[in-house]
Amino acid sequence: MIKLFRKLHWVYCLLCLLLFFVLFWPFYYWFTRHPRYYGILNKFRTLHSVLASAFSGIFFKFEFEKRLDKNQTYIFCANHTSNLDIIIFCILARGRYHFMGKEELTKNAVLGIFFKTIDIAVARASKISSFKAFKKAAENLEKGMSLIIFPEGKIDDAYPPVLQDFKSGPFRLAIEKNIPIVPVSIKNLWQVMWDDGAKYGTRPGIVDVYVHEPILTSILAVENDEVLRDEVYGKIERELKRER
Secondary structure: OHHHHHHHHHHHHHHHHHHHHHHHHHHHHHHOOOHHHHHHHHHHHHHHHHHHHHHOOEEEEEEEOOOOOOOOOOEEEEOOOEOOHHHHHHHHOOOOEEEEEEHHHHHOOOOHHHHOOOOEEEOOOOHHHHHHHHHHHHHHHHOOOEEEEOOOOOOOOOOOOOOOOOOOHHHHHHHHOOOOEEEEEEOOHHHHEOEOOOOOOEOOEEEEEEEOOOEOOOOOOHHHHHHHHHHHHHHHHHHHHHHO
């Protein structure tokens, strides 16, 4: 019975997401046409995320170690266990922000329009694609666009999920561009929706999100990218273990 309920709730979640996507489609179409509209575009992404999750009975509780500066450009790094991670950051981030994600998202019915415009798609197996993606991200950071990235690179097959090794790319980028890193621990989202929800379904609930204090990178050399990577990994891992 529980499995049936979770499957039905998953279908309902998808319908909520698609419904608001259709309603917002004219705005998405227009505001993805030029980068000068990206700030407005993200306001609609935030509203879309809030409405779709609320109608699905999924809510997010944010705990901040230190309040973020709304005028500061950040690189957000988080563990990755669910497609709903994107919704979390559409609510958490402010202003001009963008995601970096796998190339397959360009074909997603909802996310495709964003990963062909404001967001950055990368082919994980291609070094050339990765180089171009981080070059584009660097240009966007210089323009004041915060970057949201999941340094594990993908949602792992393990269930319950286990935090996987981080890739060094975003940390080197943060040092090169002198951008603060914000580690984010997404604690129990996998219990509400793991991966895309197709296997175990979804359920209503409150998701706990811990936003760590930003880590300044101005005093670090590029050679310290792995040290920074390990520091961010440690902060996220300790918070996830503390919850359990």
